[in-house]
Every structure is written in structure tokens, then in C-alpha cells.
Amino acid sequence: MLRTANAPRPASRIRTPTSEAKPGKPAFSRRPAAGVHNADVAVLFDRLADLLEIQGANPFRVRAYRNAARTVGGLPRSVAAMVVEGADLSELPGIGKDLAGKIGEIVETGHLALLDETEKTVPRDLIELLALPGLGPKRVQRLHEELSIDTVGELRRAAETGKIAKLRGFSAEFERKILRDIGRRGAMERRTLLPAAEEIANELTAYLEGTPGVDRVIVAGSYRRRRDTVGDLDVLATSAPESPVMDRFLAFPGATEVLAKGTTRSTIRLRSGLQIDLRVVPGASYGAALVYFTGSKAHNIAIRRIGVGKGLKINEYGVFRDGKRVAGRTEEEVYAKVGLPYIAPELREDRGEIEAAAKGTLPRLIALGDIKGDLHVHTKASDGQDSIEAMAKAARERGYEYIAITDHTKHATIAHGLDSRRLARQLAEIDRVSSRLRGIKIFKSAEVDILGDGSLDLDDGILGELDFAVCAVHSQFDLPRAKQTARILRAMDNPRCTILAHPTGRLLNERLPYDVDMERLIAAARERGCVLELNAQPERLDLTDEHCKMAKDQGVKLAISTDAHSTATLDYMRFGIDQARRGWLEAKDVVNTRGMGELRKLWRR
DNA sequence: GCCGTTTTCGGCCCGACTGTTTTCAGTCG
Numbered sequence: 001m002l003r004t005a006n007a008p009r010p011a012s013r014i015r016t017p018t019s020e021a022k023p024g025k026p027a028f029s030r031r032p033a034a035g036v037h038n039a040d041v042a043v044l045f046d047r048l049a050d051l052l053e054i055q056g057a058n059p060f061r062v063r064a065y066r067n068a069a070r071t072v073g074g075l076p077r078s079v080a081a082m083v084v085e086g087a088d089l090s091e092l093p094g095i096g097k098d099l100a101g102k103i104g105e106i107v108e109t110g111h112l113a114l115l116d117e118t119e120k121t122v123p124r125d126l127i128e129l130l131a132l133p134g135l136g137p138k139r140v141q142r143l144h145e146e147l148s149i150d151t152v153g154e155l156r157r158a159a160e161t162g163k164i165a166k167l168r169g170f171s172a173e174f175e176r177k178i179l180r181d182i183g184r185r186g187a188m189e190r191r192t193l194l195p196a197a198e199e200i201a202n203e204l205t206a207y208l209e210g211t212p213g214v215d216r217v218i219v220a221g222s223y224r225r226r227r228d229t230v231g232d233l234d235v236l237a238t239s240a241p242e243s244p245v246m247d248r249f250l251a252f253p254g255a256t257e258v259l260a261k262g263t264t265r266s267t268i269r270l271r272s273g274l275q276i277d278l279r280v281v282p283g284a285s286y287g288a289a290l291v292y293f294t295g296s297k298a299h300n301i302a303i304r305r306i307g308v309g310k311g312l313k314i315n316e317y318g319v320f321r322d323g324k325r326v327a328g329r330t331e332e333e334v335y336a337k338v339g340l341p342y343i344a345p346e347l348r349e350d351r352g353e354i355e356a357a358a359k360g361t362l363p364r365l366i367a368l369g370d371i372k373g374d375l376h377v378h379t380k381a382s383d384g385q386d387s388i389e390a391m392a393k394a395a396r397e398r399g400y401e402y403i404a405i406t407d408h409t410k411h412a413t414i415a416h417g418l419d420s421r422r423l424a425r426q427l428a429e430i431d432r433v434s435s436r437l438r439g440i441k442i443f444k445s446a447e448v449d450i451l452g453d454g455s456l457d458l459d460d461g462i463l464g465e466l467d468f469a470v471c472a473v474h475s476q477f478d479l480p481r482a483k484q485t486a487r488i489l490r491a492m493d494n495p496r497c498t499i500l501a502h503p504t505g506r507l508l509n510e511r512l513p514y515d516v517d518m519e520r521l522i523a524a525a526r527e528r529g530c531v532l533e534l535n536a537q538p539e540r541l542d543l544t545d546e547h548c549k550m551a552k553d554q555g556v557k558l559a560i561s562t563d564a565h566s567t568a569t570l571d572y573m574r575f576g577i578d579q580a581r582r583g584w585l586e587a588k589d590v591v592n593t594r595g596m597g598e599l600r601k602l603w604r605r
Numbered sequence: 606g607c608c609g610t611t612t613t614c615g616g617c618c619c620g621a622c623t624g625t626t627t628t629c630a631g632t633c634g
Contacts, residue, residue, distance in 0.1 A: 060607080098606060265622070304619070308617090315620065
């Protein structure tokens with residue numbers, strides 16, 4: 001359940017080539033401005049929505065732009081390519097004639113004239129103010145009008161000199177809160193990784209479960225949808241009306257602040273800055289409340305709208321017809337009332353899951369039990385902690401049929417990467433371990449560095465000794481998009497390159513993905529029979545959910561791999577499964593759900 | 606701005622909490 005503040009910030013306006021955009025040309029000869037990507041269109045629409053909101057525009061018009069941003073941002077195909085082909089964009093959900101035209105305009109010119117116009121009256125820096133808690137469009141508008149505040153810096157100065165408190169509707173307390181929030185703005189932008197969120201979620205759940213009168217406690221929100229990171233935790237409890245659960249929640253050890261306090265809803269903040277919402281409802285409302293509190297917001301709106309069409313009102317207490325509750329105890333009941341089968345939380349993003357549910361074409365999502373092996377792990381030979389034998393045994397304990405040992409190669413000096421000679425010795429060691437270990441197949445592999453020019457850092461001779469190779473970029477992250485893309489495409493041209501590991505190189509909260517044309521990588525993977533990795537390390541989760549879905553839609557296979565550097569982190573597989581489910585993946589889309597024989601065929605390119 | 610087995614106009618999801626509002630607007634999820 002997010003606000004726009006969490007949307008990625010645009011680095012700068014899209015470059016506008018001068019040779020494009022000749023008006024009056026028929027559709028088939030439309031030429032797109034160079035490098036307009038779906039994400040660019042989404043950013044411009046989102047920014048326009050923010051500014052229109054501050055301007056006090058019709059909220060439904062604002063929502064239309066936000067929906068369009070989400071639709072285009074999650075599209076499996078390049079919207080620029082669709083424009084060039086003359087596709088009818090108004091067939092996309094939430095895109096009408098006007099927005100189709102605006103998408104065309106952005107694709108052809110790199111600009112959105114309405115946004116440029118709007119920025120003349122509403123400074124775009126105001127969007128940053130919206131990100132501060134307690135500041136919505138109305139207050140930002142008043143600060144701008146009455147105190148000429150356009151930036152966070154100006155807001156801070158006004159607060160420090162007591163000017164804000166003098167405004168009607170503001171107070172000295174509000175002023176203090178604003179100054180505090182500005183101070184920790186940097187920290188608040190970090191989102192919490194799933195393992196850290198899980199630790200708190202488990203602790204809090206156990207803490208609340210013992211409370212008298214409490215029946216069930218469950219963490220909902222983006223945590224339950226298994227997003228790669230969470231902004232806050234949304235906890236739902238069912239209890240008897242007289243239960244002291246709310247007081248107990250407010251006293252949770254580690255809570256440093258109570259941000260809101262009510263009988264059915266309260267919010268605390270932990271020392272780490274993480275916010276936790278608790279919502280308490282009666283047991284009869286459990287299903288409806290769980291749907292409501294799991295979100296996403298867009299999914300809920302869509303579900304409720306279907307309800308309205310059927311004469312139903314849906315809120316967190318249940319499904320109501322003429323004021324009478326007709327469902328709400330379970331999630332299945334709620335979905336059934338709007339004529340839909342149960343939809344898994346990971347899919348609830350309004351990215352087509354409702355339409356698929358209505359048509360009966362929801363994917364049969366992959367589960368942890370489908371996984372038959374791990375195709376990317378390290379040992380002491382490079383930067384791992386455990387031996388080949390320990391890793392293989394740990395894989396066997398997890399019920400796997402196989403594991404691939406993929407230590408770094410020589411260019412990764414910091415990871416003590418293997419050169420040809422050391423790798424040859426390791427392959428011999430794998431043979432020795434294999435000869436004495438039953439019940440697990442150890443594949444010979446390596447995580448081969450893709451050099452700056454796209455060549456691999458081992459020669460074909462030693463590469464030929466491997467069962468398959470996992471290839472990855474570990475250097476020169478800042479190449480321009482065209483060069484980065486060409487570099488990786490060249491690596492994929494090598495028939496030894498079976499799996500492309502962590503394809504965007506992102507590290508959550510630390511390093512942005514390198515600039516690469518993922519649509520081209522996916523197309524290239526399809527043409528070459530190359531497999532894309534979904535790296536299950538919780539700080540990577542790379543590919544993203546949306547890229548997974550794009551790959552699946554193009555018929556590209558994925559490998560869900562832990563990149564484990566110790567036996568314990570083989571368990572990260574479940575985070576990869578979470579992400580895969582968000583990307584609509586089924587067992588058949590993932591190579592390491594296959595048995596050994598089938599796997600061997602797959603990577604014989 | 607989108608959309609239509611009642612509609613091309615008039616709707617558009619719904620409720621909790623906060624603050625200074627003396628009856629509700631703004632914010633948030």
C-alpha cells in the first residue's frame with residue numbers, strides 16, 4: 001500500500017532528439033524518439049498526476065494518470081514499438097483516446113506538453129514535499145500559495161523561523177514534526193529487505209498471539225504479497241471486542257513512537273524507523289479485512305468496483321448487500337461474491353490477475369516443493385564458506401536431485417576467482433566428491449565473468465569441460481545503455497553461456513540496476529535458448545517480478561538460484577520462489593524444476 | 606480521464622484517525 005513517494009525518482013527529463021517528431025505523418029511511418037522506454041512514460045504520467053493533485057484537479061483524472069503509469073510500466077512489450085507498429089493503445093485497460101495520444105506524443109517527442117505546461121504553474125520540486133508524512137496535496141498547495149515554499153529547503157527554513165505554525169490549520173506541533181521528518185528523510189527512503197521484515201513480523205506475531213481474546217494474527221500488506229522490499233508492516237488481528245490487544249501492541253518492545261492510536265487501528269514506529277500498523281476486526285470479518293489489508297490498493301479498488309456493479313459494498317468488515325453482510329469470514333468468500341476464484345496474494349497488483357481470474361486463466365504458481373536443485377552456488381574455492389562436499393550434502397538434505405558448483409572466475413579477483421588451472425583442479429575435485437557421494441548429482445560449472453567488451457574471461461577450452469556456464473557482469477556497471485546491452489548480447493552469443501546470472505546487477509538499497517535494454521536481452525535469450533536467472537539473494541532478487549513476467553510471456557526459461565555462499569543460505573531459495581510467483585511463473589517456466597535428464601537437453605544449445 | 610447487458614453523462618472504493626475543525630477536511634492506507 002504505497003504512496004507515489006515510493007515511485008522511483010526520475011533522474012532527468014528524457015532526452016529529445018531534434019530529428020524526430022514530424023507532425024502530420026501517418027501512423028505507419030511514426031518514428032520514436034530515441035530510447036523512450038515504458039518506465040519513462042510511467043514517470044511522466046506519475047509526475048503529472050502529482051502536479052495535478054497539488055493543483056486540485058479532479059481526483060479521478062489524477063487516478064487515470066496513475067493507472068496509466070502502472071499499466072504502461074508493467075507492459076510486457078515496448079510501448080514505443082507498439083506506437084511504431086500503429087497498435088491501438090486505447091485497447092489497453094485504463095487507456096482511452098486521450099491517453100493513447102499522450103503516449104504517442106511521449107514516444108515521438110520524448111516530451112509531454114501538458115506536463116511542461118503544468119510545471120510552469122506548479123513547480124515540480126513540490127512533488128518532493130508530498131513525500132513528507134502529513135503533507136498532502138492541499139497543504140503543499142497552501143504552503144506554496146501562502147509562503148512561496150517550493151522546496152524542502154524552503155520548508156525547513158520556514159519551519160525553523162516559526163512561519164508555518166502561524167498558518168491557519170497548522171500548529172507548532174506540526175512544525176516540529178516536519179523538521180524531524182525532514183531530518184530523517186534519507187533514512188526513511190530505505191525500504192526493509194524481506195529477511196529483516198520477517199524477523200520483526202515473526203516476533204510481533206508471537207508477541208500478539210498470546211493476548212487474551214486474540215484469535216488470529218497475520219502480517220498482510222506488501223509483506224504478504226512478498227514484494228522485494230517492504231515500506232512498513234501491516235498487521236491484522238481478530239479479537240473479541242474487550243481484548244487488550246491494542247494496548248499490548250502500543251507497548252511492543254522496540255516501539256519508540258506512537259503515531260496514531262484508535263480502537264481498531266493504531267500505528268507505531270520502531271527504532272529502525274519501520275512503521276507498523278495494527279488493524280483489529282471481529283473474526284467474522286477476517287477474510288474481508290485480510291483482502292483489504294493485503295492490498296494492493298489498486299487491486300482492492302478494482303475488486304470493489306466489480307462489487308459495486310453487482311450491487312455489493314465491500315469494505316474491511318465484509319461484503320454487504322443492502323446493508324446486510326453476505327460474506328467476509330474468508331478471502332475465498334469475498335472473491336466468490338464478485339464471481340472470482342481465489343487470487344494468490346503475490347498476484348494482487350491489478351496487473352491483469354483480475355481479468356485472468358475472470359477467464360479462469362490464473363497461473364498455477366510455482367512452489368518451493370517444485371524445485372529440484374540449485375544451479376548457482378559458491379564454495380571455499382572462491383568466496384564461499386563451505387566445501388564442495390558440504391554444499392552437496394546440504395543440497396541433498398533439502399531434497400534436491402542436483403546442485404551446480406559455480407565459483408567465480410579469474411577476473412573476479414576480489415572473490416579469489418579461479419583461473420583455468422585452478423578451475424581444472426576443482427573439476428577433478430568434483431569428480432572425487434561425486435564418486436563417494438550418493439543421492440545427489442554435482443554439476444560442473446562456474447560463474448564466468450563477462451568482460452567489458454562482452455567476451456568471457458575463460459577460454460573455450462576450459463569452458464568446454466563444464467556441464468554449462470553461468471555468466472555474469474561484475475564490473476563496469478556504468479556503461480551507457482547501448483554499450484552495456486551490446487556487451488551482454490555478445491556474451492550471450494557464446495554458446496557456452498547457458499545462464500545469465502543476476503541480469504541487472506541491482507543491490508537493493510545500495511546499487512541501482514545497470515542501464516540495460518531488458519527487452520532486448522529477453523528477446524536475445526529466446527533466440528539463443530539462453531536461460532535468465534532469478535537470483536534469490538534477498539538483496540538482489542534480480543530479475544524483478546515484472547521482468548520475470550515479460551520473460552515468461554516471451555517463452556524464455558528462468559533458473560531460480562540462490563547464489564549461496566554457505567550451506568545455510570541455500571534456504572534463500574524461498575525468496576526466489578516468492579519473487580517468481582509475483583512474476584506469474586509456473587513450474588514449467590523454471591528449468592530447475594526439471595529432472596536431470598531433461599535439464600541436460602535444455603542446455604545443449 | 607475512463608467507461609457503459611440499465612447509461613455517451615455522470616458516475617468513479619471505502620473507512621480510520623488527526624487536529625482545532627465547533628461539524629469536518631485532510632491525510633493515509
